[in-house]
Amino acid sequence: MSHPHPELTTPPPLPPGGVRIVALGGLGEVGRNMTVIEHEGRLLIVDCGVLFPEDHHPGVDLILPDFTYIEDRLDDVEAVVLTHGHEDHIGAVPYLLRLKPDLPLVGSTLTLALVEAKLKEHRIKPYTLGVAEGQREQLGVFDCEFLAVNHSIPDALAVAIRTEGGLILHTGDFKMDQLPLDKRLTDLRGFGRLGEEGVDLFLVDSTNAEVPGFTTPEKDIYPAIERVFAKASRRIIVACFSSHVHRVQQVLDAAAQNGRKVAVVGRSMVRNMGIAEDLGYLHVPPGVMVDIKKLDTFPEDQQVLICTGSQGEPMAALSRMANRDHKIEVGEDDTVILASSLIPGNENAVYRVINGLMRLGANVVHKGNARVHVSGHASAGELLYCYNIVQPSNVMPVHGEWRHLVANGALAQQTGVAAERVVLAEDGVVVDLVDGIAKITGAVDCGYVYVDGSSVGGTTEALLKDRRILRDEGFITVVVAVDSSTGRITSGPEILARGFAEDTSVFENVAAQIKSAIEESTARGVTDSHQLQQVVRRTVGGYVGGKLRRRPMIIPVVIEA
Template identity: 80%
Template sequence: MSHPHPELSAPPPLPTSGMRIVALGGLGEVGRNMTVLEHEGRLLVVDCGVLFPDDHQPGVDLILPDFDYISDRLDDIEAVVLTHGHEDHIGALPYLLRLRGDIPLLGSHLTLALVEAKLKEHRIKPVVTYVTEGDRRTVGGFDLEFLAVNHSIPDALAVAIRTDAGLILHTGDFKMDQLPLDGRVTDLRGFARLGEEGVDLFLTDSTNAEVPGFTMHEKDIYPALERVFEHADRRIIVACFASHVHRVQQVFDAAEEFGRKVAMVGRSMVRNMTIAEELGYLRVPQGILVDARKLADYPDDEQVLICTGSQGEPMAALSRMANRDHSIEVGAGDTVILASSLIPGNENAVFRVINGLMRLGANVVHRGNAKVHVSGHASAGELLYCYNIVRPTNVMPVHGEWRHLVANGALAQATGVAKDRVVLAENGVVVDLVDGVARIVGAVDCGYVYVDGSSVGATDEALLKDRRILRDEGFVTVIVPVDASRGKVASEPEILARGVAEEEDAFVKVRPVIVAAVEEAMGKGVMDSYQLQQVIRRAVGSYVGGKLRRRPMIIPVVIEV
């Protein structure tokens, strides 16, 4: 656990007429989106996603929201509302539903289809309610209205939440593509109607708040894809998110235009696109799609592979291809398209993959050298447009790093929202909406919960620190036999070093230092093994730090003889 703001105390009781908003993830980070709303003792959860680990969290598979705030109030949860089907909004649902399996889930058809497929792997059968834009549902004291928004996955929704405390509009992730591939535009008329009604608190996507102007249309990347397909002499490999149905659709369209066959690689890619096709969100041209194992039956210049790994994930298909650890061997003349943006923190991993592919002779096309990606988030111009339409009383930027939240708050102020009505909060900070005013009233414990193999929540910062030391500095094991009856070291200490780039004789000079330190301690009556281990750790640490300029993990072992 960690407290986000030591200067903030625990929140006071929520006034009867008020609404409480607590983000358990998604603020100050891109991912792990989860917001809890409370009114009249009942809870509504908006999204429940995961965050993917970075280099500072070795060995971690996923990072979950901290459920501790609601763990003793699970029966108070009316429902979980899902804005769309990306992992950073639905990925933590299996772990929440392990705590209470019958929490109702509300979402669009594609979103819930992706959720049900995920939960099936965890042997959880959810209670679901399908909604579409224009629908209204009442759960407990929450009156929910769903509005269409455009994003990089079909069927995304914003949600308006009406209670006696006021009207909240949560955009989810969105942009304002006026020429979307599926013809489903963001419902600005609905936003305006809610603005006329009076939006008391506007929770807005902040991811692109620093980007000026308007986000490009998704269809604008097709000419770049056409050029790549037209000039590629051999295979084309396209890496994108496993949920980006529109991007996959454009690849299928280009393959059809240029007479190529398409195979999909990666379990999540195949699963998601199969669902999208079955529900009618993906149009697969007749005879285009083939099994990946049969793609080699076609000439190289008739092959297209769509795979995962656009973020440099170590176990994803593209990373394994770059490392020559995949059945598909990338070679000279192949063209690889990274059709995605860089998620903050993934830059180094992605560049490693690009370099590995180019070393194998591939031509790599990415956002830096071609228009092969369009963001799914609203840029500053679109956010300004929304603020002017909605005219909210209070604004709370969500979904983004701190710089994104600040930039989004500044945009709100530029359109006339009072500075003291722009609430910049982080995970765990408690915001109350009372009598039309939103303000910070306290904070609750809210930390990272790590999924590490089969364990959930057992990994902590101390363990990760040890892993970072082992990874970066190596370790030194020191075995010291002692004769307690004589108060002496029985024989010369044995030193084993791993991951320390020094010759073995580098530790010769530390042996007498260890002996002297241990015998001095024993001479003072220190006979406890743990205390002697600490003496050894200090002696070796001081020597290694001063002479070798390293700080490896030191593992002392005391053997009584």
């Protein structure tokens, strides 16, 4: 557990008619988006996603929102509204439904199909309600209207939540592509209509708030992809997110135009593209898609592979190819396209993969050297348009690191929103909308919950600290046997070190220091093995810290003989 703001106390009871907003993820980070909205004792959850681990989370598979705030109130939850099908918005749904499997899931057709496939792996059959843009549903005390928004996955929705305490508009992830591939525009007319009605609190995607101007249209990257296909002399491997249907569509179109066959690699990619094709969101040109087992029957200059791993994930297909740990071997003059952006924190992992592929002789095309990716989020110019159209009374930037939230809040102020009406909050901070005014009223415990193999929540910060020490500093084990009656050393100390470049002879000097420290302690009457272990730990720690400039994990073992 962690308390985000020690200066904030537990929030007071929500005043009658008020609306409470608590983000359990997604504020101050890019991922694990989850917002809880409370009104008249009832709860509405918007999104429930995961955050992917970084280098300082060794051994962690996923990071979940902290459900502690709502764990005892799951019977008060009217529904879980899912804005779109990306992992950082739906990935934690199975872990929430483990606590209460009958929580209603509300979302668009594609979003629910992706969630249901994920839940099937967890053996959970959910209760779902499919909605579409323009639809309005009464979810208990929450009157929800859904609006189309354009994003890097089809069928994304914004949600307007009407309550007696005010109207809240949550954009979800969105951009304002004016020429989208699926012809599905962000519903600015709907935003304007809600603005006329009066938006009391506007929750706005902040991911690209620092980027000036307008996000490049998705269609503008096709010429770059087509040029790569036309020039490639051998096999082409495209890595992108398994949910990026628009990007896969462009790859399929480029393959068809250049007489190539396409195979999909990776369980999540195969699953998601199958769902998108079955539902009509992905249009596969006739004769282009083939089974991976049959791809080798075609000449290499006719082969295209689509796989996951664009973020350098260690176990994803592309990373394993770069490490020669995959049945598909990348060779000289193969072309690899990384058709995605870099999620903050993944840069080093991605560059390791790029270097590994280039060492194998591949030509690597990425956002840095060709326009093979555009963002799915609104840049500053688009956000300004939205603020001017909606003219909200209060603004709460969401979905982004702190710098993104601050930049988004500044944009709101530029359009005339008063500074005191722009609420900058982090995970766990409680924001109450009362009498048309939104303000911070307290904070609740809200930490990271780690998925570590089959363990959920068992991994702690202390455990991760130990793993980081073992990874970065190594460990030393010292075994000493002492006479239980006299306290004199009868055997040892035996010193075993791992993770050190230095020869073990460097520890010969410390052995004498350990003997001396134990003898001094026993002379003072210290005979308890636990206390003697602490003496050994301090002695070894002082030696390696001073002589070797290292801070390893030290495991002393004192045996009473």
